[in-house]
Amino acid sequence: xxxxxxxxxxxxxxxxxxxxxxxxxxxxxxxxxxxxxxxxxxxxxxxxxxxxxxxxxxxxxxxxxxxxxxxxxxxxxxxxxxxxxxxxxxxxxxxxxxxxxxxxxxxxxxxxxxxxxxxxxxxxxxxxxxxxxxxxxxxxxxxxxxxxxxxxxxxxxxxxxxxxxxxxxxxxxxxxxxxxxxxxxxxxxxxxxxxxxxxxxxxxxxxx
Amino acid sequence: xxxxxxxxxxxxxxxxxxxxxxxxxxxxxxxxxxxxxxxxxxxxxxxxxxxxxxxxxxxxxxxxxxxxxxxxxxxxxxxxxxxxxxxxxxxxxxxxxxxxxxxxxxxxxxxxxxxxxxxxxxxxxxxxxxxxxxxxxxxxxxxxxxxxxxxxxxxxxxxxxxxxxxxxxxxxxxxxxxxxxxxxxxxxxxxxxxx
Amino acid sequence: xxxxxxxxxxxxxxxxxxxxxxxxxxxxxxxxxxxxxxxxxxxxxxxxxxxxxxxxxxxxxxxxxxxxxxxxxxxxxxxxxxxxxxxxxxxxxxxxxxxxxxxxxxxxxxxxxxxxxxxxxxxxxxxxxxxxxxxxxxxxxxxxxxxxxxxxxxxxxxxxxxxxxxxxxxxxxxxxxxxxxxxxxxxxxxxxxxxxxxxxxxxxxxxxx
Numbered sequence: 190x191x192x193x194x195x196x197x198x199x200x201x202x203x204x205x206x207x208x209x210x211x212x213x214x215x216x217x218x219x220x221x222x223x224x225x226x227x228x229x230x231x232x233x234x235x236x237x238x239x240x241x242x243x244x245x246x247x248x249x250x251x252x253x254x255x256x257x258x259x260x261x262x263x264x265x266x267x268x269x270x271x272x273x274x275x276x277x278x279x280x281x282x283x284x285x286x287x288x289x290x291x292x293x294x295x296x297x298x299x300x301x302x303x304x305x306x307x308x309x310x311x312x313x314x315x316x317x318x319x320x321x322x323x324x325x326x327x328x329x330x331x332x333x334x335x336x337x338x339x340x341x342x343x344x345x346x347x348x349x350x351x352x353x354x355x356x357x358x359x360x361x362x363x364x365x366x367x368x369x370x371x372x373x374x375x376x377x378x379x380x381x382x383x384x385x386x387x388x389x390x391x392x393x394x395x396x397x
Numbered sequence: 398x399x400x401x402x403x404x405x406x407x408x409x410x411x412x413x414x415x416x417x418x419x420x421x422x423x424x425x426x427x428x429x430x431x432x433x434x435x436x437x438x439x440x441x442x443x444x445x446x447x448x449x450x451x452x453x454x455x456x457x458x459x460x461x462x463x464x465x466x467x468x469x470x471x472x473x474x475x476x477x478x479x480x481x482x483x484x485x486x487x488x489x490x491x492x493x494x495x496x497x498x499x500x501x502x503x504x505x506x507x508x509x510x511x512x513x514x515x516x517x518x519x520x521x522x523x524x525x526x527x528x529x530x531x532x533x534x535x536x537x538x539x540x541x542x543x544x545x546x547x548x549x550x551x552x553x554x555x556x557x558x559x560x561x562x563x564x565x566x567x568x569x570x571x572x573x574x575x576x577x578x579x580x581x582x583x584x585x586x587x588x589x590x591x592x
Numbered sequence: 593x594x595x596x597x598x599x600x601x602x603x604x605x606x607x608x609x610x611x612x613x614x615x616x617x618x619x620x621x622x623x624x625x626x627x628x629x630x631x632x633x634x635x636x637x638x639x640x641x642x643x644x645x646x647x648x649x650x651x652x653x654x655x656x657x658x659x660x661x662x663x664x665x666x667x668x669x670x671x672x673x674x675x676x677x678x679x680x681x682x683x684x685x686x687x688x689x690x691x692x693x694x695x696x697x698x699x700x701x702x703x704x705x706x707x708x709x710x711x712x713x714x715x716x717x718x719x720x721x722x723x724x725x726x727x728x729x730x731x732x733x734x735x736x737x738x739x740x741x742x743x744x745x746x747x748x749x750x751x752x753x754x755x756x757x758x759x760x761x762x763x764x765x766x767x768x769x770x771x772x773x774x775x776x777x778x779x780x781x782x783x784x785x786x787x788x789x790x791x792x793x794x795x796x797x798x799x800x801x
Contacts, residue, residue, distance in 0.1 A: 212772060214622040218615060218701050264423035264677060267695050268415060268669035275665055304661075307618050307699040314695070370787050375780040382776030389771060392497070392564070404659045411663045415670040422674050429681035437684065520688050526625060526746035527770045561767050 196339050203343030209308050210351045211381070211388040216308025220352060221377060223299070230356035234349030236296035238342070240303050243281065244274045245316035245341040249334055252317035262318070270314055275304045312344045355384060437519060438504075442477060442489050445506025445515035449479035449486055460583060467582045468492065471575035474502065476584075487514060488584050490576040496568035498522040503569060505576035511546030511585060516573060521565075528565035537566070541573050547581055550574045596721045603725025610733040611786045615701040619693040620734050621775040627749050627756075630738035631731075632686045636679070636694060638727030640671045641703050645723035648711040655712075664707045665698070672697045685752070702726060733782070740778055745769030 209215045223233045248270050256262035256269060282300045285293040303309055316337035332340065358380050367376050442452050455461065455476040465473045472493040479487045487508040493500045501521040506514040516538045523529050531537050540556050553574040558566035609615055616637075623633045647667050648655070655663050676694045679687040687694070697703065706726055711719040742749050747765040748758035759765075768774045 214618050214772060214775070215696070217617040217621065221617070261420070264419045264673055265416060267673045267676070267698055268412075268419070268666050271665050271669050271698050272412075272662060275662055305699045305701050305704055307696045310699050311696060370784040371780070375783045375787075378776045378780035378783070382773040382780070385773040385776060389773060404656050407654065407656055408659050408662055408666075411666045415666050419670055419673050422677055426677040426681040430677070433681060433684045522689070522692075524625060524770055526742060527767050 196336070199336065199340055200343040203340050204347030204350065205388070206391050208347045208351055208388050209312070209344050210348055211385040212392070215311045216306055216348060219299075219302060219306055219308075220355065220381070221374065222302070224352060224356040224359055224377075227353070227356050227360060229299075230352045232296045233299045233302075234352050236299040236303060237306070237308070237348055237352075238345040239296070240274075240278060240281065240300070241309055241312050241341050241345040241348075242338065243277055244309050244313040245337055246334070247273050247277055248313040248317040249332075249337045266314065266318070270317070271310055274309055274313060278304050308344070308348055312341055316341050351384070351388075355381065358384070438491075441491075441504040441517040441519045442479070442506075444517040445489055445504055446479045446487050446508075447515075448481050450482065451480045452477040452489060453480065460587070464490075464579045464583050467578045468575040470495070471571050472500075473575075473579070476579070479506070485509060488580065490579055491519070492572050492575055494568045494572040494575070496521055496523050497528050497562070497564040498524060501565070501568045501572070503572040505541075505573055507576060507580050507584070508546075511548075511577070511580040513541055513544040513548070513573065513576075516541045516569065518569070521568075523562070523565045528562050530559045530562050531565050531569050534559060538569070541569075544573070544577070548577045550577070553577065596717060599718050599721040600725035600728075603722065603727070603729040604732065605729075607726070608729040608733065608786075609702045609726055610730055611783055615705060616703075616730065619696055619700060620730075620737065621772075621779060623690060623693055624734055624738040624741055624775060625745070625770050626689070627735065627738045627742050628751055629686060629689050630734045632679070632683065633690055633693065634727070634731030634734050636675045636690075636697060637700070637702070637730050638724065639675060640668065640697055641706060641727045641730075642720060642723030643671045644668045644703055644707055645711040645719040646716060648707045649714060649716045649719035652712050660712065661704075661708075664704060664712075668703050668707070669698045702730065737775075737778060737782060740782075741769050741774060745774065 203209075207213060210217065210220050219233055219237075223229045251269060251273060252262060252266070256266060278300050282293075285296075285300075316332060319332055359377060362376060362380060371379070442449070446452075455478060461473060461476065464476060473490065474493055475491040477489040477491070478485055479489055487506060490505045490507070491502065492505070493502055495501070499522040501523070502519040504517045504519055506516070508514050518532050518538075521529070521532075523531070537557075537559055541553070544552055553570050556570065558570070603609070610617070610620060619633060623629045644664070644667050648664060672695060675697070679690070679694065706722060710722045714722070739749065743757065743759065745765050745767060747763050749756045769778065
C-alpha cells in the first residue's frame with residue numbers, strides 16, 4: 190500500500206523530473222504542432238489531461254481483467270490499447286459535441302489529433318503494465334487503479350505545463366530577429382533544447 | 398441495421414485476421430525469445446563465476462523475502478548457488494538497481510567467503526555512449542572484483558565513479574553493496590547447504 | 593516507371609517526413625544517440641510503412657470510409673507487433689535499446705498519415721514506392737543525425753562490438769550532444785542546413801532556366 194508521500198513523489202516524478210516531453214521525447218508532434226500560440230496550447234493541454242485519464246483507466250481495466258488473465262497480453266497489447274484509445278477519443282468527441290458545446294469548442298478540434306499522440310499510448314501502457322516504457326523508475330511491478338490514475342495525472346499535467354511554457358516562449362520568439370535560415374522550426378528546436386536543459390537539471394530531485 | 402453491419406463486419410474481420418496472425422507470429426518467436434533470455438542470463442552468470450559448472454536457483458521464498466528486506470532499495474530478482482562438480486563455490490545475486498534511464502539488471506558474483514568475483518550487467522537503459530560507459534570502460538566493473546568477504550557499503554562507495562555518469566555508476570555501486578549486505582546477513586549462514 | 597521513381601524520390605527530398613513535414617520526431621530524436629540503433633529503427637519504420645501501405649491500398653475498395661481509421665490502426669499495430677517480436681527474438685541487444693520505441697511506431701504520425709493520404713487513394717505499385725521513399729527518407733535523416741551525435745558526442749562510431757571510425761585521441765567529446773537537449777540542437781542545425789541546400793538548388797535551377 191502506498192502512503193500519501195509516495196503518491197506525491199509519484200506525481201512529481203511523472204510531472205517534472207521525468208517530464209514526458211522534455212526528458213523522454215514522447216509526444217513531440219503536438220509539442221511543435223500546436224505550440225504556436227497560447228490559446229491553442231491551453232486547449233490541447235486540457236484535452237490531453239482529459240483523454241489520458243480516460244485512456245489509462247480503460248487500458249488498466251482491460252489489461253487487468255482481459256489481456257493478462259487470458260495470457261494474450263504479450264502480443265496483443267499494442268493493437269488492443271491503440272484501438273481502445275482511438276475509439277474512446279471518437280466517443281468522447283461525439284458525446285462532447287452533443288452534451289457540452291462549450292467544452293467541445295475549447296478542446297474538440299484537438300481530440301482527433303490526440304489519437305496519434307504517442308504520449309497517450311505510452312502513458313496508458315505504462316499505467317496498465319508498468320516498467321515497460323521505463324518512464325518513471327519509482328513505479329513498482331504493478332499499480333493499483335488509484336496509483337495508475339495519480340501517475341497519469343502527473344504525466345498529463347507535466348505535459349500541459351511544458352506545452353504552455355513553450356508556447357509562451359514561442360510567442361516572444363515571433364518578435365525576435367532571427368537569422369533567415371533559422372526562422373520558424375529550427376529556432377523552435379533550439380528553444381526546446383534550452384528548455385529541456387532546465388529539465389535535465391531536475392534529474393535526481395528527491396532521488397527520483 | 399444493415400448499414401451498421403457493413404461498418405462493423407470489416408472492422409471485426411480485420412481484428413480477427415490480425416489477432417490470428419499475431420498469435421501465430423508469437424508462437425513462432427516465443428521459444429526463440431525465451432532462449433535468448435536464458436542465454437543472456439547464462440552468459441552473465443558465467444561471466445561473474447567462470448569456474449562454476451552449474452547454477453541452482455534458490456527457490457525458498459522466505460529466504461528471498463529476507464534478502465529483499467536487507468537489499469532495499471535494490472530489488473532482488475533471483476539468487477543462485479554456484480557449484481563446481483557438485484561442490485558449492487559461491488553465489489550469484491541478480492538484482493534490479495536504479496540507474497539514470499531506468500532499472501539496470503545486474504548480476505554480482507561472490508565466492509564462498511563473500512569476496513566479489515565479478516559484476517556483470519544483464520540489461521540497462523542508460524544513455525548510449527554516456528551511461529553505458531559503466532559497461533564499455535573495463536576498469537569500472539573490474540574495480541569491484543576482489544572486495545574482501547564482509548565488505549561494507551562504505552568499501553563500495555570508496556571506489557571510483559565514471560565522471561559524467563554518476564547516476565549510472567551509483568546504480569552499479571548500489572547493486573554491489575546490496576549483494577554484500579545479503580551475503581553478510583543471509584548467505585553467510587546458508588554456507589554448506591547444498592541445493 | 594518514371595511515375596514510380598517520382599513518388600519514391602519525393603519521400604527523400606521535397607516531402608521528407610522529418611526535415612520538411614516534421615512528423616514522427618519523438619523516436620527520431622530519442623534513438624539517434626547511436627548509429628547502430630538508428631539503422632535498425634529506420635529499417636523497422638521502412639518495413640511497417642511499406643507493408644501497411646501495401647495492405648491499405650490492396651483493400652482500399654472494400655474498407656468503408658467511416659471506419660477506415662480503426663482499420664488502418666489495427667493493420668499498423670499488427671505489423672509493429674511483428675517487428676517487435678522478431679527483433680526481440682533475433683537481435684536482443686538492439687531490442688534492449690529500441691524496446692521502448694518499437695511499440696510507439698504505431699502512433700508514429702508518418703505511417704498513419706501515409707496510409708490516409710497516399711495508400712488509401714493510390715494503387716499498390718505507387719503505394720510501395722511511397723512507402724519505400726518515405727521510409728528511406730526517414731532512414732537517411734535519422735542515420736545522419738545519429739552519425740553526428742555519436743561521432744562528436746563519444747568520439748567514435750560503434751557497430752555492435754567493433755569500432756568503425758574514431759576521432760583522434762586528443763578529442764574531448766561534449767556529452768551534451770548525447771543528452772536530450774543535444775538532440776534538439778543538432779536537429780535544428782540540420783534543418784537549417786537542409787534549407788540552405790534547397791535554396792542553393794532552387795537558385796541554380798532558376799539560373800539555368
